[in-house]
Amino acid sequence: MYDPILAGLLRVLPPPVREAVEALPPETQGRLEELRLRRGGEITAVFDGREEPLSPLRPLKAGAEELEYLLNAATGYSVYARSETIREGFVPLPGGHRVGLCGTAVMERGSIVTLRDVSSASVRVARQFRGSADEAYRALAGRPASFLLAGPPGSGKTTLLRDLVRQLSDRGGRRVGVVDSRGEIAACEGGTPQLSVGRHTDVISLCPKEQGVEILLRAMRPDYIAVDEITCAADAEAMLRAGGCGARLLATAHAFSGEELRRRPVYRRLLESGIFGLIGYLDSEKRLTLEGGEGLC
Amino acid sequence: MLRMIGAMLVISGAAGTGLGMSAYVRRSAAILQQLISSLEQMKSEIQFRRTPLPELMRVLSVGASGCVGAFWGLLADELYAGRSRSAAEAMRRCLAARPAEAFSAPTRSELLSLGAGLGSYDADNQTRSINLALSRLGGLLGELRAEQKARVRSCCALGVCAGLALAILMF
Numbered sequence: 001m002y003d004p005i006l007a008g009l010l011r012v013l014p015p016p017v018r019e020a021v022e023a024l025p026p027e028t029q030g031r032l033e034e035l036r037l038r039r040g041g042e043i044t045a046v047f048d049g050r051e052e053p054l055s056p057l058r059p060l061k062a063g064a065e066e067l068e069y070l071l072n073a074a075t076g077y078s079v080y081a082r083s084e085t086i087r088e089g090f091v092p093l094p095g096g097h098r099v100g101l102c103g104t105a106v107m108e109r110g111s112i113v114t115l116r117d118v119s120s121a122s123v124r125v126a127r128q129f130r131g132s133a134d135e136a137y138r139a140l141a142g143r144p145a146s147f148l149l150a151g152p153p154g155s156g157k158t159t160l161l162r163d164l165v166r167q168l169s170d171r172g173g174r175r176v177g178v179v180d181s182r183g184e185i186a187a188c189e190g191g192t193p194q195l196s197v198g199r200h201t202d203v204i205s206l207c208p209k210e211q212g213v214e215i216l217l218r219a220m221r222p223d224y225i226a227v228d229e230i231t232c233a234a235d236a237e238a239m240l241r242a243g244g245c246g247a248r249l250l251a252t253a254h255a256f257s258g259e260e261l262r263r264r265p266v267y268r269r270l271l272e273s274g275i276f277g278l279i280g281y282l283d284s285e286k287r288l289t290l291e292g293g294e295g296l297c
Numbered sequence: 298m299l300r301m302i303g304a305m306l307v308i309s310g311a312a313g314t315g316l317g318m319s320a321y322v323r324r325s326a327a328i329l330q331q332l333i334s335s336l337e338q339m340k341s342e343i344q345f346r347r348t349p350l351p352e353l354m355r356v357l358s359v360g361a362s363g364c365v366g367a368f369w370g371l372l373a374d375e376l377y378a379g380r381s382r383s384a385a386e387a388m389r390r391c392l393a394a395r396p397a398e399a400f401s402a403p404t405r406s407e408l409l410s411l412g413a414g415l416g417s418y419d420a421d422n423q424t425r426s427i428n429l430a431l432s433r434l435g436g437l438l439g440e441l442r443a444e445q446k447a448r449v450r451s452c453c454a455l456g457v458c459a460g461l462a463l464a465i466l467m468f
Contacts, residue, residue: 011379069382076349077376077384077416080423114419 005127006032008095008194012073013123014066017043020055033154037062037070038120049154049284067118074099079114085182085206087112092183092206096126096195126184128195132156133164136280139290140164141172145277146249148270150261155282157252158184158228162195164250165226169198177222177247178203179212185228210238217245226250236266243275257281258291304464315456322445325401329438331365332404333431336411340427343420350384350416351376364399371395388412407433 006029010018013035020043021029034046035054043062045054054060074091075082082091091099100122103115140147147164151157162185168174178201180186186193186203193203202220204212209227216222225247230236231254239249255261258281262268270276281289335357342348342356354373358366371391381387389412392405400408411430418426 065382072383072416073379075416076351077381077387078347078349078353079417080343080420081347081349083419 005095006125008093009097009123009125012070012093012099014069016060017054017066020058020060021045023055032125034125035123036120037066037123039064039067039118041120062120067121070099070121070123071101071118083114086114089115090182092187093123094187094189094194096128096184096187098124098126098182098184100124126187126195127159128162129156129159130163130166130196133160133167135288135290136160136164136278137167137171139278140168143277144248146243146251146275147278147280148249148251148253148267148276149280149282150253150255150258150267151282152256152284153254155284156286157282160280160282160288161185161226161228161250161252162197165201165224166196166198168224168250169200174200174223175221176201176224176226176250177216177220179207179209179216179225179227180205181207181209181212182228185226209235213238213242217242217247222247224248224250228252229254230266230270233266236270239270240273240275243273249275251276255281300467304460304467310460312456312460315454319445322441325404326438326441326445328363328365328400329404329434329441331361331363332408333434333438335361335365335369336427336431336434340424340431343423343427347420364395368392368395368399384416385412385414388415403437404434407437 006021010021013021017035017037021032021035024032028047031047032045033049036044036046036051039062041062043054043060044051071079071091074093075086079086085091086101089101091101093099101115101118102120103118106113106116136147136149149157149161165176165178165185169176176198178185178197180188180203183206185195186197186201186205187195188203188205193201197203202216202222204215207215209230213225213227216225225242227235227239227249228251230239230251239251243249253261253267255264255267258279261279261281262271271279277292279291281291283289338357338360339353342353348356351373354369354376358370358373360366361369368391371394372387375381375387375391376384381390388408392400392408407430410433411426414423414426416423
């Protein structure tokens with residue numbers, strides 16, 4: 001038996017790993033956040049932020065065979081269909097889950113073409129927590145504004161963003177455009193979102209943020225545009241352009257604190273521009289703190 | 298009367314052998330032609346839609362008939378089931394599951410070569426390996442067609458002559 005949320009993830013796991021996850025008690029399955037496979041090492045699982053052996057009694061090792069199986073199953077035996085994301089080090093899975101990859105980068109003209117000899121993989125579980133964005137939704141419903149959500153890795157930024165999109169769309173009746181560049185917010189499969197993002201939401205999947213934002217602005221006239229993880233200057237630039245086109249933005253950023261957020265050049269520029277009227281911080285305990293964006297810098 | 302019937306049977310049997318061979322060659326050519334069409338479609342799907350292999354095999358199975366359609370369907374099932382470690386292994390399994398007469402030995406060998414790299418490269422390199430398979434299958438088809446006329450004609454002539462010779466000997 002297994003948690004139905006894990007279905008999309010289980011089918012890409014090598015059979016012994018799949019059996020080990022299925023053998024976990026339901027309550028433990030519900031706490032599973034990640035699986036880690038490192039070539040030559042023991043396969044581990046992350047529960048509540050802590051990494052421990054997946055199968056302590058019968059240790060499972062990850063070899064080349066297991067990693068090859070995982071990559072083939074995750075890409076549907078089709079590296080070409082996922083080469084854009086493999087280049088960025090991940091493969092999206094059905095259900096919004098994600099396989100992060102490390103290996104030897106194959107370079108061409110200074111850019112990564114693909115990864116070969118995969119050395120480790122992190123399989124991240126996506127979960128939908130309805131109501132996790134209640135507080136942020138209330139703040140935005142009272143005073144519509146662009147919203148930047150910052151937090152450390154694994155603090156639940158994507159989960160909160162997804163719920164906020166759903167609530168703005170369903171409860172607020174707003175048109176929300178989602179640039180799901182990593183397939184984690186809506187996790188579309190065959191064009192249908194696998195995770196609930198609301199009935200007034202349009203999703204463009206696996207598209208670079210900059211181009212996705214432009215397509216949404218041109219084609220869908222959204223009230224809000226949501227993007228996950230602003231990480232580079234090009235992402236920030238796309239946000240600034242979209243902010244100037246009338247659409248409000250919902251975005252997430254990696255930062256351990258407000259101070260770090262303000263210190264990093266990419267985010268500093270965004271904050272200084274004043275386009276974000278509301279800033280949220282998630283701590284590692286998944287607690288949200290909201291503050292007005294004005295005068296942050 | 299009995300001699301006459303016997304002679305007729307010998308003649309028709311010999312001619313039938315020739316015609317049977319001709320039918321085999323025609324069937325092989327039709328299979329190769331279908332495989333070539335499928336690979337052309339495969340190339341377009343990969344180049345322009347990046348269709349993942351399981352879905353792609355399903356599309357090909359609908360587009361082709363007979364043993365070619367059945368083969369792509371089998372491969373689609375195998376890939377959807379996720380039993381194989383790689384597309385190459387899935388291809389090997391499916392070819393082994395097909396009866397030997399479905400594909401000739403050179404055709405099997407070409408499909409195995411194609412399968413060896415299937416799904417392992419980016420779209421450009423995948424297209425290149427499909428092009429290579431297309432040119433080799435095209436070569437096989439050309440050879441078969443060139444052989445077809447000469448071989449079938451000589452088989453038919455041989456069959457008829459052998460039958461006539463037997464009939465003369467019997468009378």
